[in-house]
Amino acid sequence: MDIKQLEFFVIACERGSLSQAAACMYTSQPNVSKTIRSLEHELGRPLLERSGKGVSPTVYGETVLEYAKMILKATATISSLAVPDMKNSIRISTYPSNMIARLLVDFYKEWGHIYSIEHHEGTAEDITEQVHQGISEIGILYVAQHQVQTFQHILSHKSLEFVPLKTKKICLYVGPCHPLYHEQSVDFSELQELKFVRGVRDFFSMDHHLETVSMGVIDTKNLNHAAYSNSDHLTINLLLYTDVCSLGLDFMYEPYSQYDLKALPINGCEPFLQIGYVKDPARILSRQAEWILDRFHQML
Incomplete structure (x- = not known):
């Protein structure tokens, strides 16, 4: 047992x-x-x-x-x-994001002489479980708007809380080798003809809901996935040097931009992804966690 x-x-x-x-x-x-x-x-x-x-x-x-x-x-x-002492570290779990990685670099520049950094990337399940176990103090993730209530109910079993910060759209990320690089937007119907790199899919991932937000224009099972990977490094390199593209959260903070990638809006796609953080409501957030969340909210 x-x-x-x-x-x-x-x-x-x-x-x-x-x-x-x-x-x-x-x-x-x-x-x-x-x-x-x-x-x-x-x-x-x-x-x-x-x-x-x-x-x-x-x-x-x-x-x-x-x-x-x-x-x-x-x-x-x-x-x-068993929650570790949080006084001298920031322990955080997040979805894979270069923007968050750069935020943690800024944290180190300002607070590295006092605090160490422990960062974990993963799916919604990984993030919530790590917060639940006390591995991380906070977890940054996103869920579809219509799933927030269900997600909150799931978290209640772990005595956790999801705090939404912003509702974001999805977009198409392309690099300079992609034929759509110089376009200003893309239609849902065009996605069927493209080649994608896709990360690990779970119940709360954005492509899980793509058929709903596209009003049935596309069938995600028929998208051409040329690569599957949970590596941000591979994804970025495929985007930069091939005709492969990816669906992603429309979240590009200009001061952190460092790659020649373009985020194309998808015509007719309304914001539907709630981005926020998971925490234990019974615990007061540390000063370092408050700093991260305040800066992250500003970035959004």
Whole structure:
């Protein structure tokens, strides 16, 4: 028996659905089902009643559910006690962003004689989990507007809070070798003909919602992805030296601009991505975290 099994079981009971539990835990429904089945096998009795309408705990499951919640609460308490001393460092998790990297360089220039920097990049799941575990004090990320309420609900299980700062559009990033480099904008319909580099995709990634914001003009499954990578270095080099492009958050802070890349607006695309930060509302932010967030907000 492990914590992940108990988490999956508790969320499935609370949501009444394996698919909704999967969304909450950033995983697939088969994985949730398999994990709970393994717990049932270990305990020797069924925990869930499964039907076409969803799932609910069995009588035995109700008893296990009560103790599982107690265990998870105790685990969260122990985790909070393990939060490292934040006085002499800034610990931050973010989505991959050259703009944020440059912001941390400025932080070092101003505060490097006092504070060290610990920076982690990842998906929404990685970022929230690192804040939850106390690895990072704050996490900067983005989610679609219509997902904010769901995202806040997911975070409530980890006793975290998402603070939105700005709503941004997506755009098309191209380099000097791209045929659209000298254009002023691009239509949704043109994206089907282009070659893309795509990062790691999760439930909250921007291309997950591209079909919705394009009103069905494009099918993201048919986009030509020439490369997949979570490396910002590879992405930038592909953009600079090939005809590959990428979809990205329309966020270019001019003083930090250092590459010959162009952000093309997508015609008809309204702002729909909420960019903000995740924190533990029970803890007062450190001076260094306040500095980062204040500068980041100004950049937006």
